[in-house]
Amino acid sequence: MSKKKKLKLKYIYRRALLLIILVLIFAGSYIYISGADTRSLKKIGYTTDEISFVINQNKVNKKVLKRYPHITNLNDLVHNKDYNKVNLSKYLDIWSKDKDINTIVVIVNNDIKYPYSEKLVTIVNDKYFILDNLDRYMSYDIEDTSKIVTNVNCNLDKEAYTDEVKTDVSDGYLMIVNKYYKLAEDYHYGELVTVDKKYSVNNNDKLEKNTYEAFKKLVDAAEKENLHIRSKSAYRSYNTQKNLYDNYKKTNGLEWAEKWSAHPGNSEHQTGLALDVCSKDTYTIQKFSSTKEFLWMKDNSYKYGFILRYPEGKEYITGYNYEAWHYRYVGKEVAKYIHDNNITFEEYWAYFVNK
Ligand SMILES: [Zn+2]
Incomplete structure (x- = not known):
């Protein structure tokens, strides 16, 4: 091999090595940066499982979670049957440790105008809750709130024979x-x-x-x-x-x-x-x-x-x-x-x- 050819080969090797190093640096910093959210979420108190579940659903949610203190029952929230990943920040806006997750999900998903209350919790968790009847449930006052849904569904908030x-x-x-x-x-x-x-x-x-x-x-x-x-x-x-x-x-x-x-x-x-x-x-x-x-x-x-x-x-x-x-x-x-x-x-x- 001529000296000239050897030099050319050496030059190609160097270029290739440089490229590999650059790719590695780039990939490494990408991994580091994208892991930053995960690390900070761990610091807040989230488990690896919770984080990966939320991230898999929606990348934006990682950033959403960082805005809130540790949500102790995040698992319950994301596994609620009506959980909608795009609503995460809205759920968390009304979330607090002592609130009923299902009620939060129903309020957000349906744009319910009534604020979170114990009455609302009883109503939305009733097996026979009908969203269309919500205004009637809320304006119906009886001592035993567990009967609100049944009674209103059966028209007991109206007088018999008057609204036929x-x-x-x-x-x-x-x-x-x-x-x-x-x-x-x-x-x-x-x-x-x-x-x-x-x-x-x-x-x-x-x-x-x-x-x-x-x-x-x-x-x-x-x-x-x-x-x-x-x-x-x-x-x-x-x-x-x-x-x-x-x-x-x-x-x-x-x-x-x-x-x-x-x-x-x-x-x-x-x-x-x-x-x-x-x-x-x-x-x-x-x-x-x-x-x-x-x-x-x-x-x-x-x-x-x-x-x-x-x-x-x-x-x-x-x-x-x-x-x-x-x-x-x-x-x-x-x-x-x-x-x-x-x-x-x-x-x-x-x-x-x-x-
Ligand atoms: Zn009969």
Whole structure:
């Protein structure tokens, strides 16, 4: 190799070495600088896990965290089901050690104008919290704040019959009819069929077709256990209900009538999806609660799609006295949910059906 060539090679080596050194310096300082945030976060008190989780989500969040003192429950915050990484600084603006993380997330995510309070914590953590009802929850004052969501969802912040809305009959088997939702005079759901004498103590009871099919299965199943459940009162027209209510009012007074009977248009019986039952042996509905048939219905009616519509202890929600005899067809799946969760149809409808 000539001397000239050797010199050229040496020169190339030097250039290459210089380049490598420069790259190393550059990379090293990059790593050092980018690690600076992590180091300062560690100084504040964050664990490596917390830091890497937050950084992986959003690089900006590293800088956000540095602006705040150590967030002791950062893990709870970032693992909240509704945590949104772009809102981190807003969460931290209202964060403090003793506050409920879930409430903070709900307030920020939904731009809620109410400041953090214990009442708000109770409300947003209720299983059946509905954001659209928030203003009503907040302006509803009762001592037992744990009941705010249920009561407002079921319209108890309004007077019965004063703010009546037409029932949305497109809800089908899940339509609601009560003291707040009313049917048109000529309405009933689907096809009404006559209940066979075998299943009724009357001659001409009528039920919606599928409700009747489900009721027959229920009665047949109970018969196998030597229990005799019968229809005592099924579909009622608007006019039948009107006469009934007027008679109750005349005979027993207004207060009694309100607790036991619906206004015309507000009776579930008008849908064709509800019925009162009795035991073949005791016959009257009033005695039904003390029959073996009732005990069976309590445990089994949901398997056929029926719910006890006006349960004991829920009178303040349904607006009716406990009626052991009144059942409503809602389909098996919904009936099971309502049975298993011990809620009323009002509560179910507000949360799962209302659009
Ligand atoms: Zn009834």
